[in-house]
Amino acid sequence: MKDPIELAAALASFDALWSPRIVTRVNAYDVRIAKVSGEHLWHVHDNTDEFFLVLDGELHVALRDGAGSERTVVLPTGAVFVVPRGVEHKPSAAGGASILMFEPTGTSTVGDRHDDVPAHVDATTGHALR
Amino acid sequence: MKDPIELAAALASFDALWSPRIVTRVNAYDVRIAKVSGEHLWHVHDNTDEFFLVLDGELHVALRDGAGSERTVVLPTGAVFVVPRGVEHKPSAAGGASILMFEPTGTSTVGDRHDDVPAHVDATTGHALR
Numbered sequence: 001m002k003d004p005i006e007l008a009a010a011l012a013s014f015d016a017l018w019s020p021r022i023v024t025r026v027n028a029y030d031v032r033i034a035k036v037s038g039e040h041l042w043h044v045h046d047n048t049d050e051f052f053l054v055l056d057g058e059l060h061v062a063l064r065d066g067a068g069s070e071r072t073v074v075l076p077t078g079a080v081f082v083v084p085r086g087v088e089h090k091p092s093a094a095g096g097a098s099i100l101m102f103e104p105t106g107t108s109t110v111g112d113r114h115d116d117v118p119a120h121v122d123a124t125t126g127h128a129l130r
Numbered sequence: 131m132k133d134p135i136e137l138a139a140a141l142a143s144f145d146a147l148w149s150p151r152i153v154t155r156v157n158a159y160d161v162r163i164a165k166v167s168g169e170h171l172w173h174v175h176d177n178t179d180e181f182f183l184v185l186d187g188e189l190h191v192a193l194r195d196g197a198g199s200e201r202t203v204v205l206p207t208g209a210v211f212v213v214p215r216g217v218e219h220k221p222s223a224a225g226g227a228s229i230l231m232f233e234p235t236g237t238s239t240v241g242d243r244h245d246d247v248p249a250h251v252d253a254t255t256g257h258a259l260r
Contacts, residue, residue: 024181025212026180026233029159051161063131076136078138087131102159
């Protein structure tokens with residue numbers, strides 16, 4: 001059994017942006033944390049919802065519906081939001097943010113369908129905390 | 131699709147202790163928040179891990195292994211901890227705390243096996259936020 005993990009210390013252990021660390025697992029789900037700044041990319045998870053909790057800063061999540069119409073939700077520190085499966089979305093954080101995510105183990109950061117992956121985005125299923 | 135939910139506002143919307151509110155759902159999982167103070171009860175979830183994040187205050191989780199030996203982990207604000215399935219545990223918070231939990235929808239607050247449920251503990255699978 002793992003000991004408790006302080007998120008502030010876990011966040012202080014890495015600098016990479018858009019490159020989630022797996023803090024712990026709950027059944028077949030990962031709890032991941034990430035530092036983010038600037039824009040991620042448009043992507044879709046076809047088979048899973050994706051949970052966001054903002055630990056620090058402000059996260060924007062742009063959402064596109066089936067008809068291509070867009071809106072953006074704003075998550076201040078301490079807000080939670082779930083992107084339902086199948087909904088195209090693009091997270092961003094102009095001023096930087098730290099976030100916690102809850103998603104099935106093996107879920108890719110760039111989803112099942114996505115735009116070209118820019119160099120600043122890590123296409124990964126999450127990295128171990130050191 | 132739900133709008134983002136600010137946890138501070140969600141926590142301010144109820145007073146009941148040891149009585150989780152379901153903030154949102156992620157696939158077949160609930161994200162629940164609870165206000166806690168004093169002691170919960172010894173219980174076990176036979177078929178699921180249970181994730182705790184301390185939003186405010188300090189949470190203690192007493193743990194009992196198969197041989198009956200006990201230890202207590204201490205979670206300050208901002209710490210996370212997972213109680214593995216099958217592990218007997220008893221949360222407590224002498225000074226009060228606010229916590230966030232991830233667990234499969236339908237999971238009972240008192241688990242599958244438990245001590246007598248004291249009057250101050252709500253045996254529930256979670257309540258809707260108002």
